[in-house]
Amino acid sequence: MIVEFxxxxxxxxxxxxxxxxxxxxxxxxxxxxAVRFVQNAAILQFLLVGLAFAALAQAFMVSDFSVxxxxxxxxxxxxxxxxxxxxxxxxxxxxxxxxLILVLFGALVAVFGxxxxxxxxxxxxxxxxxxxxAFSGFTLFTSNPFWRLNPAxxxxxxxxxxxxxxxxxxxxxxxxxxxxxxxICFAFAVAALISGRIDAAWARWVRPWTLASWSFLTLxxxxxxxxxxxxxxxxxxxxxxxxxxxxxxxxxxxxALLHSAIVMEKRNALKIWTIFLAIITFSLSLLxxxxxxxxxxxxxxxxxxxxxxxxxxxxxxxxxxxxAFTLFALRAGALRAGGLFAPVSREGALVLNNLFLSTAAAxxxxxxxxxxxxxxxxxxxxxxxxxxxxxxxxxxxVPLLLLIPFGPLLxxxxxxxxxxxxxxxxxxxxxxxxxxxxxxxxxxPVSMAPIGLAxxxxxxxxxxxxxWERAAFRKxxxxxxxxxxxxxxxxxxxTAFAHFGVGMTVIGIVCATAxxxxxxxxxxPGQTMQLAGYAVTYDSEHNLEGPNYVAERGTFTIGAPWGGxxxxxxxxxxxxxxxxxxxxxxxxxxxxxQVYVQFGERFGExxxxxxxxxxxxxxxxxxxxxxxxxxxxYSLLDxxxxxxxxxxxxxxxxxxxxxx
Amino acid sequence: xxxxxxxxxxxxxxxxxxxxxxxxEVLDDPALEQRARDISGDLRCLVCxxxxxxxxxxxxxxxxxxxxxxxxxxxxxxxxxxxxxVARYGEFVLLRPVFQAHTIVLWIAAPVVLLIGAGALVFAVxxxxxxSGGGGLTPEERAALEQLSKD
Numbered sequence: 001m002i003v004e005f006x007x008x009x010x011x012x013x014x015x016x017x018x019x020x021x022x023x024x025x026x027x028x029x030x031x032x033x034a035v036r037f038v039q040n041a042a043i044l045q046f047l048l049v050g051l052a053f054a055a056l057a058q059a060f061m062v063s064d065f066s067v068x069x070x071x072x073x074x075x076x077x078x079x080x081x082x083x084x085x086x087x088x089x090x091x092x093x094x095x096x097x098x099x100l101i102l103v104l105f106g107a108l109v110a111v112f113g114x115x116x117x118x119x120x121x122x123x124x125x126x127x128x129x130x131x132x133x134a135f136s137g138f139t140l141f142t143s144n145p146f147w148r149l150n151p152a153x154x155x156x157x158x159x160x161x162x163x164x165x166x167x168x169x170x171x172x173x174x175x176x177x178x179x180x181x182x183x184i185c186f187a188f189a190v191a192a193l194i195s196g197r198i199d200a201a202w203a204r205w206v207r208p209w210t211l212a213s214w215s216f217l218t219l220x221x222x223x224x225x226x227x228x229x230x231x232x233x234x235x236x237x238x239x240x241x242x243x244x245x246x247x248x249x250x251x252x253x254x255x256a257l258l259h260s261a262i263v264m265e266k267r268n269a270l271k272i273w274t275i276f277l278a279i280i281t282f283s284l285s286l287l288x289x290x291x292x293x294x295x296x297x298x299x300x301x302x303x304x305x306x307x308x309x310x311x312x313x314x315x316x317x318x319x320x321x322x323x324a325f326t327l328f329a330l331r332a333g334a335l336r337a338g339g340l341f342a343p344v345s346r347e348g349a350l351v352l353n354n355l356f357l358s359t360a361a362a363x364x365x366x367x368x369x370x371x372x373x374x375x376x377x378x379x380x381x382x383x384x385x386x387x388x389x390x391x392x393x394x395x396x397x398v399p400l401l402l403l404i405p406f407g408p409l410l411x412x413x414x415x416x417x418x419x420x421x422x423x424x425x426x427x428x429x430x431x432x433x434x435x436x437x438x439x440x441x442x443x444x445p446v447s448m449a450p451i452g453l454a455x456x457x458x459x460x461x462x463x464x465x466x467x468w469e470r471a472a473f474r475k476x477x478x479x480x481x482x483x484x485x486x487x488x489x490x491x492x493x494x495t496a497f498a499h500f501g502v503g504m505t506v507i508g509i510v511c512a513t514a515x516x517x518x519x520x521x522x523x524x525p526g527q528t529m530q531l532a533g534y535a536v537t538y539d540s541e542h543n544l545e546g547p548n549y550v551a552e553r554g555t556f557t558i559g560a561p562w563g564g565x566x567x568x569x570x571x572x573x574x575x576x577x578x579x580x581x582x583x584x585x586x587x588x589x590x591x592x593x594q595v596y597v598q599f600g601e602r603f604g605e606x607x608x609x610x611x612x613x614x615x616x617x618x619x620x621x622x623x624x625x626x627x628x629x630x631x632x633x634y635s636l637l638d639x640x641x642x643x644x645x646x647x648x649x650x651x652x653x654x655x656x657x658x659x660x
Numbered sequence: 661x662x663x664x665x666x667x668x669x670x671x672x673x674x675x676x677x678x679x680x681x682x683x684x685e686v687l688d689d690p691a692l693e694q695r696a697r698d699i700s701g702d703l704r705c706l707v708c709x710x711x712x713x714x715x716x717x718x719x720x721x722x723x724x725x726x727x728x729x730x731x732x733x734x735x736x737x738x739x740x741x742x743x744x745x746v747a748r749y750g751e752f753v754l755l756r757p758v759f760q761a762h763t764i765v766l767w768i769a770a771p772v773v774l775l776i777g778a779g780a781l782v783f784a785v786x787x788x789x790x791x792s793g794g795g796g797l798t799p800e801e802r803a804a805l806e807q808l809s810k811d
Contacts, residue, residue, distance in 0.1 A: 242710070360770075374762065382752060383751075383757065386712070395770075
């Protein structure tokens with residue numbers, strides 16, 4: 001009964017979304033009841049979809065196998081957390097999550113957007129209504145999660161064991177918050193094109209949504225990467241898998257959007273380009289959805305891929321993106337270029353940032369789609385794998401990374417490159433000294449690694465120069481400098497730390513790749529191997545039984561180079577309900593480095609094949625994005641008043657007068 | 661219960677995945693082994709999803725790894741090994757696509773996009789500079805320009 005109630009609520013939300021976009025587009029010039037209806041519809045949809053989602057989650061948590069989806073993707077023995085995450089560990093349920101987050105953002109715009117000009121507010125909600133109608137309609141008609149089975153089976157199948165992990169609770173919701181958040185930027189762009197009002201204020205209104213979505217997407221991608229690293233069991237953390245690329249392309253475009261929106265907000269320039277990026281970013285998110293769900297690509301993510309669904313998604317994609325770009329083509333010409341600036345200026349630096357980021361997004365797009373297109377056209381089958389992406393993407397990132405410290409130091413309108421270089425002199429020297437120290441300590445490998453390391457250090461040191469300068473400790477003294485630091489706008493900190501995070505990631509990637517130690521060997525119980533100074537001892541193995549799996553567990557003792565021993569366990573599991581084997585890597589963390597142990601097959605009488613890695617500074621790969629995302633959220637706090645609810649100047653003046 | 665555990669561990673023994681590179685595959689000559697690892701990293705496991713044979717647990721990947729090592733021991737150069745594998749398994753096996761007529765668009769796409777973008781920027785800057793020579797400026801633009809030169 002609860003499930004039917006949820007189904008009904010979902011249908012209602014779909015119909016309401018249709019009404020919302022119809023009323024919104026018809027009445028956006030008016031004020032009054034129609035506008036209020038659109039706002040209330042957006043909020044009501046969130047409540048309805050929330051109810052529907054709760055009903056579905058309830059069916060999963062009580063293991064109601066009369067619901068087909070629960071039967072197919074859950075099992076009564078699964079721990080409660082995995083029963084809950086099973087809700088979105090499948091195609092239908094993940095569409096529910098997608099729609100839930102879509103309506104959540106819609107409701108947020110409805111509530112916090114009351115300070116927007118009414119016509120823009122209504123138009124944004126109308127566009128959001130189109131998206132909600134499209135995706136909830138898609139879910140209802142092609143991927144309905146509420147169907148029942150009669151008679152109800154006694155026991156369910158099982159959630160894919162690879163997905164039975166805390167990662168499923170973290171990665172998809174964060175990723176969807178990012179993907180879907182960009183739908184708001186898309187809606188704002190379309191609304192701006194329709195109303196013809198595109199100015200600095202627009203950029204200011206869109207900025208918090210861009211920042212929030214970008215921060216969530218950053219976290220989502222990083223968490224997915226860490227999950228793959230420890231779960232798939234061979235220590236890789238990025239595979240340039242088409243599905244990873246599908247999330248990475250919107251990230252690249254979104255990062256470009258974040259930067260170009262700054263130019264638009266501060267200088268009223270790059271308007272056409274910013275609108276274009278807002279449309280492109282969400283289009284790439286949709287393209288990702290299509291690639292993952294259509295069965296065009298195979299990957300660990302493509303659960304339940306179905307060609308008919310693929311065609312429906314492709315049609316939706318064509319209509320939504322096609323309409324947006326048609327509108328863009330019709331209206332963009334009417335936009336007047338804004339503020340002027342010299343090539344060497346903050347604006348110029350941000351334009352360069354956009355050039356490299358969008359070229360990188362294009363490179364990833366071409367690399368991902370090329371094999372599909374080539375096979376369709378000529379029948380030739382080729383693979384575009386990690387070596388290709390490492391090369392093209394890496395080559396594009398090097399100049400971008402080198403330029404990062406310059407950007408925030410250049411003045412708006414017209415910058416002084418020589419002056420900025422001089423101000424960065426200290427950072428340049430510090431980078432060289434640090435790099436030399438590192439190489440003296442770690443050794444100088446015969447590869448590109450030293451350059452990569454130096455670039456990482458450069459980005460980290462260079463990012464902090466602005467804060468250091470603004471504090472002016474030397475001139476003003478410690479106490480005064482400290483006061484200055486506290487008085488700095490939050491955006492200065494968020495810029496510096498986001499860039500600092502980029503540097504952290506670069507160093508993590510270079511160290512974990514170039515300085516890692518790997519040993520593949522067979523070990524007898526009691527035997528010890530030396531791994532980059534760590535003594536890895538294989539103690540014993542035994543069988544054990546988990547709630548819904550059986551495992552062979554190897555127990556190891558890891559002696560650190562500086563003394564002290566810590567145990568480590570690594571497992572091979574089989575989930576009998578589906579017969580799926582998985583590996584649980586054993587990982588010990590030492591500072592930012594990790595020892596990673598994979599427990600393999602029996603080898604001879606009682607030996608075991610083991611694969612051991614020492615991955616120096618590997619945690620920086622994911623801590624970098626965490627720092628970037630936190631920096632993004634921090635700058636959102638700065639705009640507490642402005643987050644989606646900028647008050648028109650007129651009202652603020654009135655309030656000021658009233659206060660007097 | 662014990663019998664169940666026993667039965668299950670039997671399943672485990674048969675169904676559990678084998679590791680990627682096995683100790684018995686490793687060549688004695690470290691230089692040769694390193695070359696084998698590098699080559700393996702650029703070859704795709706045909707039955708997996710976007711995994712190199714170096715990382716893959718699959719039986720077929722193991723066969724390919726052994727084949728690579730066999731060829732290297734026989735004295736092939738890296739390129740000869742790639743050619744040998746491609747002749748048998750097709751171009752699909754290469755993670756790094758070849759640079760030929762049918763992949764030229766793939767390889768030059770990024771540089772071309774970058775060049776076009778850079779060209780457009782240079783063009784925009786030039787045009788703006790020409791405009792500032794005087795002709796065809798709207799009053800707002802002139803005002804903006806004055807503002808710019810004042811700052």
